[in-house]
Amino acid sequence: MEFMGYVRPDGKAGARNYTAIIPSVTCANDVANAICHQVQGAITYQHHQGCCQLPPDLDRVTDTLISLAMSPNVANVLIVSLGCEGTDHERMVKEIAATGKHVEIIHIQELGGVSKAIQAGTDIARRLVIEASGMQRQPVDISNVIMSIKCGASDTTSGMASNCVIGYVADKLVDLGATVIFGETTEFIGGEHLVARRGVNEDVSKKVFEIVERMETRAKSLGCDMRKGQPTPGNIEGGLSSIEEKSLGAIVKSGTKPIQGVLEYPEHITNQKGLWIKDTPGREPEILTGMAATGAQFMLFSTGRGAPQGFPSMPVIKICGNPNTYERMSEDMDLNAGLIIKGEKTIEQVGEEAFEKLLHVLSGEMTKNEAIQYFSAIDIHTLGPVI
Amino acid sequence: MEVKLALKVSDLDNVATIFANDIKDGDQVEIRDKKGNSEIVTVKGDVPYGHKIATRDIHIGEDINKYGEEIGIATKEIVKGEYVHVHNLDSKRGRGDWKEAK
Numbered sequence: 454m455e456f457m458g459y460v461r462p463d464g465k466a467g468a469r470n471y472t473a474i475i476p477s478v479t480c481a482n483d484v485a486n487a488i489c490h491q492v493q494g495a496i497t498y499q500h501h502q503g504c505c506q507l508p509p510d511l512d513r514v515t516d517t518l519i520s521l522a523m524s525p526n527v528a529n530v531l532i533v534s535l536g537c538e539g540t541d542h543e544r545m546v547k548e549i550a551a552t553g554k555h556v557e558i559i560h561i562q563e564l565g566g567v568s569k570a571i572q573a574g575t576d577i578a579r580r581l582v583i584e585a586s587g588m589q590r591q592p593v594d595i596s597n598v599i600m601s602i603k604c605g606a607s608d609t610t611s612g613m614a615s616n617c618v619i620g621y622v623a624d625k626l627v628d629l630g631a632t633v634i635f636g637e638t639t640e641f642i643g644g645e646h647l648v649a650r651r652g653v654n655e656d657v658s659k660k661v662f663e664i665v666e667r668m669e670t671r672a673k674s675l676g677c678d679m680r681k682g683q684p685t686p687g688n689i690e691g692g693l694s695s696i697e698e699k700s701l702g703a704i705v706k707s708g709t710k711p712i713q714g715v716l717e718y719p720e721h722i723t724n725q726k727g728l729w730i731k732d733t734p735g736r737e738p739e740i741l742t743g744m745a746a747t748g749a750q751f752m753l754f755s756t757g758r759g760a761p762q763g764f765p766s767m768p769v770i771k772i773c774g775n776p777n778t779y780e781r782m783s784e785d786m787d788l789n790a791g792l793i794i795k796g797e798k799t800i801e802q803v804g805e806e807a808f809e810k811l812l813h814v815l816s817g818e819m820t821k822n823e824a825i826q827y828f829s830a831i832d833i834h835t836l837g838p839v840i
Numbered sequence: 841m842e843v844k845l846a847l848k849v850s851d852l853d854n855v856a857t858i859f860a861n862d863i864k865d866g867d868q869v870e871i872r873d874k875k876g877n878s879e880i881v882t883v884k885g886d887v888p889y890g891h892k893i894a895t896r897d898i899h900i901g902e903d904i905n906k907y908g909e910e911i912g913i914a915t916k917e918i919v920k921g922e923y924v925h926v927h928n929l930d931s932k933r934g935r936g937d938w939k940e941a942k
Contacts, residue, residue, distance in 0.1 A: 609857050609890040612907070613847070642933045644909065672934045679934030680926070692857070692890035694924070695931035698911040757890075777861070777889060794859050 454629060456815040457590040458597065458750075459528065462553025466593040467525035468750035468815045471496045471766050472581040474531050474574070475518055477545060478503030478538035484561055485533040488574040494582040496765035500742070502833045503540040510835040511539040516719035517833045520746035522549045522556070523721050526766045528585035529555040531578050533570070536562030555584065590817065596630035598815065599722055601744035601752040601767070602706050603637060605737055607684075608691025608757030608775055612702020614800075615755035615774030615790040621804030622753060622811070623708035623728065632726050634716070634747050635707045636733035636740055638668040639683050643697025644704045648730075651712045660715040664732045683735060687758050691775075706755060718834055722748045737762055739834035741769070751814055753807065761785040762830060763822030768814050771821065772807060787821055843880065848873040848895055850908030855892040855924050857906075863887040871895055885923030892924045904929050 458466035474497040476485040482499050489497040498521060502514045518540070522530045530549055534542040542558060549556040557577050561570040602619050604611050623633045641648050645665040652658035672679045684693045693699045707728065716722075716731040733743040737760065744752055745767040752769045754760070759782040763769040773779040776791030783789070788807055792798040814820055822828060846856035846869045856871045863869065864886050871893075872878045883893055892906070898918040903910045916928040 609892075610859070613849075613857070643911065643931075647909070669934055673936030676936045678931070678937045680931060683934065689926055690888075692888065692892065692925070694892070694926050694929045695912040696933050697909070697931060698906055701907045701909050701911065775890070 454595040455592040456595065456598070456812055457817065458593040458815065459525070459588055459590055460593060461525050465525035465748065466597040466750070467527070468768065468817070469526035469766060470494070470528045470585050470588055471526060472529050472531065472578060472585050473497070473522055473527045473766060474533060474578060475522060475545075476500070476503075477518065477532055477534040477540050477542040480504065480535045480538065481533040481561060484567055484570045484574060487571045488531070488533070488578050491575045492578045492582050494585060495578055498742070498765060498831055499829055500831060500833045502835055504538045505840050506539060506835060507837040507840065510837045511541070513719050513835060514833050515540045515544060517742065517746050519545050519548045520719055520721040520748070521742070521766070522554065523552055524745055524748050524766055526750055527554070528588060529581045530557070531574060531581060532556065532558040533574060534558060534560045536560040555581065557581070595626075596726070598626060598631040599747065599749045600626055600631065600633050600811070601747060601749035602633065602635045602754070603740055603744065603752060604703050604706055604755040605735075606756045606758035606760035607688055607693065607699060607702065609693060609702070610774035610791065610794050611755055611757040612705050613774070614793040615757065615772045616702060616706035617793070617800045618772055618788075618790050618803045618807055619706035619753050619755055620708040621800055622807050623706065624710055625804070625808060627708070627710045627727055630726060632722060632729065633708070634722070634729045634731055634744065634749060636731040636743060637703060637735040638664050638732050639672065639696070639735045640700045640703040641665045642669055642700050643695070644700040647701075648704055648707070648712065651710070653711045653713055657712055657714055661712070661730065664715060664730075668732075668734070691758050716747065718743050719746060721746060734834055738830050738832040741767065742831050742833055751811060753811065755790070756786075759785065761822060761827055763820065763828040764831060765828050768820045768823050769828075770807070770810060770814055785821055843868055843870045845869065846871045846881075846893055849906060852908040853905045854895055854898055855904060855906050856895050857890060857892050858887050859890060861889050869893070881921040883923070884919060884921050887923045894918045894920055894922050894924050896920050898924075
């Protein structure tokens, strides 16, 4: 089984072919955004990190931006640096170039300010998108797929319909030799024993308990009940009464296969196959960034209440478990799993529809959020304070 | 009139989920499990789409189970058929407000 992808110098296969305009720090966002708007085929990551943070967080931001650039969906890269940021823009250039990708950098302070940087950056980005536009798709084996999965704006239909469909697809892709990655550590709370026992060895199982404890300790640090933070008011209105109930429905989407290991937030997949966990929070801007940084070509995203957002360089396929929501928001939903709740289709039937859809999306078909470019709200998950 | 369904996921569960609009206090629903066993109960409370009812009496402090797993504890006496949600179910996790937090 194959899809039509862009083969990169490091051997990975992309489903998209973007020029990434990457601000090395939030203070470079407006310049990156202006350049991105001026050239066709460019995307940017408008994050809010990169300065006045403790060194482990600065490394985390640098590593995440490098991993985003390493995504097979990115053809080439322009880094927009202010010049005095805390992130390591030199290391970004070095490590991205090491993958064989064309990478350039501009410094706003050195170029003499915003307007001059926009002009210089636009000229470079124009050359980069023209270079990317000459690249061709070619047939690549399905085992090159890296699928990320997530549920957002969940309700009780998620755990009984749309997440079951994702679980079906995840199992199928793992059987075909591909890679599947799931996260949302907060949404293991109460179901972590079920996740941990699927670890391929004791170390993996222990790590699952560790990341859940780390996340729960963080959640409890302000001395309050985490309810309203997780589950969200929307989850509660949708019938989810506790984080435990939300988690038990959420982990269904990981399917049934053994878990090979746990990746830290900024990490990039190299040659790992099978089912993996990435330690991420549940909130969309941060987890979508984390999953794109993994190198996932796309995300299969389940929702009950109707979450419309995507990500700049990673197509997000929306699958809706709630038939009422699907009826209201079908323009934002790519697949309807609400028919499972209505008893009109089986999990396997919708699972096969989802599989068919992802093959099309991998080969170039746009998802609904991609088509209307609903994907600018992104961020990088950091751990310490802004100082 | 067609009786609406309340789905019980596991034998260990003491709640079932109703996927139907406009379920009102006093309505009858059919609790059904995966094996096809069914039982008609009278709903106590107005239950929104996708919310839960008790499949048996649940005592205060008792665990509430769904998917065969614990999803919280009862903070009130709950009778069979009664609406179960945040007003009578408390989460045990992420409780920074509990001194001896688990």
